[in-house]
Amino acid sequence: MNTSVKNIIAQDKVFSVEEEYFTALAIDIFQFQHQFNPVYRQYCDLLKIDPSKIKQIEKIPFLPIRFFKSHQVMTTDFTPAITFESSGTSQTVNSKHFVKEISLYSKSFNETFRLFYGDPSQWCIIALLPSYLERKNSSLVMMADELIKQSGHPKSGFNLNEWHQLDKNLKELESQQQKTILIGVTFALLDFAEQFPQPLKYTTIMETGGMKGRREEITRGQVHEILCKQFDLEKIHSEYGMTELLSQAYSYGEGIFNCPPWMKILMREEDDPFAIHSSYGDRFIRGAINCIDLANIYSCSFLATEDAGKLFPDGSFELLGRLDNSDIRGCSLLTL
Numbered sequence: 079m080n081t082s083v084k085n086i087i088a089q090d091k092v093f094s095v096e097e098e099y100f101t102a103l104a105i106d107i108f109q110f111q112h113q114f115n116p117v118y119r120q121y122c123d124l125l126k127i128d129p130s131k132i133k134q135i136e137k138i139p140f141l142p143i144r145f146f147k148s149h150q151v152m153t154t155d156f157t158p159a160i161t162f163e164s165s166g167t168s169q170t171v172n173s174k175h176f177v178k179e180i181s182l183y184s185k186s187f188n189e190t191f192r193l194f195y196g197d198p199s200q201w202c203i204i205a206l207l208p209s210y211l212e213r214k215n216s217s218l219v220m221m222a223d224e225l226i227k228q229s230g231h232p233k234s235g236f237n238l239n240e241w242h243q244l245d246k247n248l249k250e251l252e253s254q255q256q257k258t259i260l261i262g263v264t265f266a267l268l269d270f271a272e273q274f275p276q277p278l279k280y281t282t283i284m285e286t287g288g289m290k291g292r293r294e295e296i297t298r299g300q301v302h303e304i305l306c307k308q309f310d311l312e313k314i315h316s317e318y319g320m321t322e323l324l325s326q327a328y329s330y331g332e333g334i335f336n337c338p339p340w341m342k343i344l345m346r347e348e349d350d351p352f353a354i355h356s357s358y359g360d361r362f363i364r365g366a367i368n369c370i371d372l373a374n375i376y377s378c379s380f381l382a383t384e385d386a387g388k389l390f391p392d393g394s395f396e397l398l399g400r401l402d403n404s405d406i407r408g409c410s411l412l413t414l
Contacts, residue, residue: 092340092372093189100342101135104370107379108138115153117145118378125352136344136354140368140382146173146322153376154178162217164321165209165288173321175217178376183324186373187221188228190338194328195259198228202251204244205236206262206270209288217321218286222261231256239266245274248281255280261317263288264301271308284315284328298333298397318397322381324373327395336394340372345389348401351382355389363389366401 095103111118112129122129122139132138145151146164148171156178164173177183191198205222226234233251237244251258260267261284283305287298302314313331327335327343337343345365347353355363367385374381386398 090185092375093185095340095372097339100339100372103372104135104138104342104379105132107372107375108132110375111153111378111380115151115378117141117149117151118153121145135342135370138370138380139352140344140346140380141378142351143173143320143322143381143383146175147171150174150176151322151377152176152178153378156376160220161215162220162321163213163215165213165216175321175377177324182373182375183217183220184224186324186338186340187326188224190326190328191225193338194330194336198225199230200257201229201234202231202256202258203229203234204247204258204260206244206260206266207236207286208238208266209263211236211238217324218319221319221326239269241270241273244270245276248276248278252278252280258282259284261286267305268301271305275308277310281309282315283309283311284317286317286319297399302331302333320383322374322377323369323371325371333396334390334394335396342370342393343387343389343395344368344370345387346382348386361390362396364398365389367395367397 091103109129109132112122113119118141121141125139127139141151158176158178159180160177162175162177195201203222203226205226207219207222210216210219222236226236233247248258248260258281260281262270264285264287267283267285285301285305298316305314306312315331316329316333316335317326318329318335319326325338325341327337327341329335345355345363346368347355348366351366354368355365365386367383367387369381369383371379371381384401386401388396388398390396
């Protein structure tokens with residue numbers, strides 16, 4: 079094992095990395111994962127990548143995220159402490175993320191929440207995640223559950239679909255001027271908003287995406303417009319995370335996301351999965367989203383997602399929707 083990578087893990091440098099050291103840290107982790115992750119190494123070998131020549135993060139190969147549906151993406155040999163699994167139907171194959179240390183995930187989401195929203199004890203946190211609570215091994219449910227416990231507020235907790243009780247609780251919390259986060263899957267927030275519209279001054283609505291076939295698909299902008307109208311709010315917050323990552327990005331509104339210091343977004347060309355955009359052109363880069371998540375030490379930190387977006391010069395980004403299958407030609411490499 080690379081000595082510097084051993085120190086990274088031991089000293090927890092991932093969560094204290096400064097921008098000027100991000101590239102060096104990412105390259106160390108790339109070399110570690112190339113050496114000890116058989117799936118990632120095979121993918122790099124098929125691309126004829128010489129790891130010793132990688133000096134820029136733009137040159138690091140990004141593993142197509144759908145490999146988590148067909149392969150065990152693991153760095154080093156270990157027995158998973160937990161296996162996160164994506165949602166899906168009986169006709170779909172779900173992604174599986176084999177997590178070596180739960181503490182890595184816990185550290186990541188706790189540090190990120192505090193970076194964006196402060197101490198959870200200052201909030202009442204209500205989770206409206208019916209489709210996630212109906213299945214096991216959801217990383218989102220684990221995150222919400224721990225933040226709810228840290229909140230310590232008597233009305234913090236999960237709400238399956240008890241709309242009348244949720245309405246009563248929000249009205250009481252508003253009357254107490256209690257800062258509240260209502261984090262929910264998109265279809266559930268829309269269902270509640272239609273039945274119980276009300277002005278919210280002290281409540282932050284945070285949507286996590288996902289219709290899951292429960293409602294007609296509409297854009298994030300349309301979702302936010304509906305929720306703003308029904309709750310008399312100026313902005314809707316958002317969380318961007320996925321089963322295959324251990325980190326999240328957050329948006330304070332307008333659909334613009336920011337990452338914690340150990341997470342970075344790059345854009346690849348939509349018609350060439352191996353080409354990274356390097357010029358911002360007219361104020362932003364538009365393309366397919368590649369994500370670097372340094373917390374993914376024991377799986378893969380360099381993932382080519384199936385999302386399209388815009389990347390701005392300050393590192394913030396906007397989601398534009400899902401890509402079609404034409405973009406992910408790289409996935410065919412490991413089926414040869």
